[in-house]
Amino acid sequence: MDFELSENHQAIRDAAVEFARKRIQPQLADLKKKNQFPKKLLQEMADLGFFGCTFPEKYGGTETGFLSQALIAEEIARVLFEVSFAFNMQCMTCPFTILNWGNDQQRDRYVADTIACRKIGYFGLTEPNAASDAAAIQTSARKEGDSYILNGSKIWITYAPFSDYGIIFARTSEDRYQGLSCFIVPSDLPGVKIVEMRSKFLSGLSSPGEIYFDDCRLPAENLLGEEGQGFAILSSALNYGRLTVAARSLGIGQACLDEMLFYADNRMQFQQKIGRFQSVKALIAEATVELEASRMMVYRNGWLKDRGKTAFRESAYSKYFASEVTHRAAEAAMKIHGAYSFHDEYRIGDLYIAGAVVTVAEGSSFIQRGIIADDALSWKDAERYAAFDKRYPVDFSGFLGH
Ligand SMILES: Cc1cc2nc3c(=O)[nH]c(=O)nc-3n(C[C@H](O)[C@H](O)[C@H](O)COP(=O)(O)OP(=O)(O)OC[C@H]3O[C@@H](n4cnc5c(N)ncnc54)[C@H](O)[C@@H]3O)c2cc1C
Structure with a gap:
């Protein structure tokens, strides 16, 4: 070790x-x-x-x-x-x-x-009626000669409004799992309409969008993988995506801790720094230790993947734990900053929203708990999709020195 x-x-x-x-x-x-x-x-x-x-x-x-x-x-x-x-x-x-x-x-x-960011992409999975239940996707892709005809819609798709293209999941047959396929869809294709989603909680720096497909004719060469492989592809993609969501959570959590430490060391009440109060110390200690544990979990997930392991289990652990720890750290930061949490000059309000978003996106905490508990109970192996995973062989040994 x-x-x-x-x-x-x-x-x-x-x-x-x-x-x-x-x-x-x-x-x-x-x-x-x-x-x-x-x-x-x-x-x-x-x-x-x-x-x-x-x-x-x-x-x-x-x-x-x-x-x-x-x-x-x-x-x-x-x-x-x-x-x-x-x-x-x-x-x-x-x-x-x-x-x-x-x-x-x-x-x-x-x-x-x-x-290289010459093209902006998106990952189009979620639909109005298919969110946590990804296999319930209703967007359809009907084969017609050398094309697929897409109909349906997606929602909450980050970067879609600024995109050049994206990958989407659509139904090519009625079978719940084998009926899903994955496609690469250019954003300027006739029949594709993208609408930016704005709200007081969503930042314009990373707006999601709604995407509508209306008899959109897509060349069959845009099928990614094979017809019917959509569920395997989305499981694989989410496994890798959960690593970076967990790492991003860690960064937000650390930012919450940075802010807490500065404020507790500077804000004076009752003629002393508020960090002197035991209740404030408790919040700082909990966030410090939980973030450290979360960091170990996230890094181990990356370390395993660097060694050729799929580490689906560790992606569920680290995405769940890092996002929940961060959510708690954001709440602690809010308690410590009191009224100033709501002041524009402080980051706490933004961090609180960010800490909540990561518990939802790419599989909510409840969904991760389900994966983790089913695995612990030996009801459903968290690695069961590893058999369907596909990884382009990239050799990291030169960098890792092993
Ligand atoms: C800012 C933002 C960016 C996003 N970006 C993208 C993106 O780029 N691409 C994309 O495809 N999606 C994206 N999403 C969508 C996100 O992945 C979904 O919001 C998420 O999967 C959950 O869907 P839902 O919020 O509609 O909740 P629902 O699935 O409707 O669930 C509602 C509640 O019920 C719970 N629940 C549902 N099923 C179960 C179950 N089986 N067991 C226990 N609890 C359950 C959920 O945990 C949740 O608490 C984004 C969302 C946000 C907020």
């Missing part, structure tokens, strides 16, 4: 910390004020290889592995959660799924451009 980050991993984390401090921090207020999709910032991150850790050099990746990807996602989310959605859309759920399940033409067309 070795709990130290290697020099290589440390250097990757340092690069992310430096970028967050020198490039994101100074423009935070401006980005929040503009409240628009930050494509230029994403391109700068892409230029540094921030989205390419698990991709082969052939497609513009850095071959530095899953743990590296988690470290970068954590440090960027710590400074600006809203921009960290890109670690899923531009990296783990959209192009990584094409890398793993696509053919050479599809990889050549989409992978390098997406991790």
